[in-house]
Amino acid sequence: GEDVEQSLFLSVREGDSSVINCTYTDSSSTYLYWYKQEPGAGLQLLTYIFSNMDMKQDQRLTVLLNKKDKHLSLRIADTQTGDSAIYFCAEIQGGSTLGRLYFGRGTQLTVWP
Amino acid sequence: EPEVTQTPSHQVTQMGQEVILRCVPISNHLYFYWYRQILGQKVEFLVSFYNNEISEKSEIFDDQFSVERPDGSNFTLKIRSTKLEDSAMYFCASSPTLAGGETQYFGPGTRLLVL
Secondary structure, three states, X not given: OOOEEEOOEEEEEOOOOEEEEXXXXXXXXXXXXXXXXXXXXXXXXXXXXXXXXXXXXXXXXEEEEEOXXXXXXXXXXXXXXXXXXXXXXXXXXXOOOOOOEEXXXXXXXXXXX | OOOOEEEOOEEXXXXXXXXXXXXXXXXXXXXXXXXXXXXXXXXXXXXXXEOOEEEEEOOOOOOOEEXXXXXXXXXXXXXOOXXXXXXXXXXXXXXXXXXXXXXXXXXXXXXXXXX
């Protein structure tokens, strides 16, 4: 399967934590990514996780992977107004030849001051 | 920091016209990609390119599309006879290797509007 699903919107207050969730269907996924897109800009890689890992932490970002449930989440600690953007979950499936990425629809994160 | 660049940032064209979208990948990268995002929809893979040939293409990438690496720096996407439904943001990406989940670095995109 190729479906990567995300909720479309999330609003949080500045200083709170944000959790953006993603589900995928391909159990052979090898790498899963989080990209950020600010208005008018391209896709910026935030972080990625290999499928044999459960968790990865990078400063304010924590990625959790539940391979059994095919669920990926991105937690942003101490969310700032500058974190307002669209966040895309993406996967590379096990059968991919050259790293074809499958994207979710994106979650629009709005951070209120 | 090296980055992928794309030109033009915006392109407006009439239905049936040919357009060429240009990309300059990061200089030591070997793998090149085009994706597109129709407004409100998912980012979709179009094509991957390695060693001067197409490696994989999606069902979207039909005969009206072609890619080329005309010299050592540019990577182009040509749409021969544009349709209204080709209106989208087109992203170019490049990757140095495929090892270890090495990521694809994306350009800022070209917004194509077909009238």
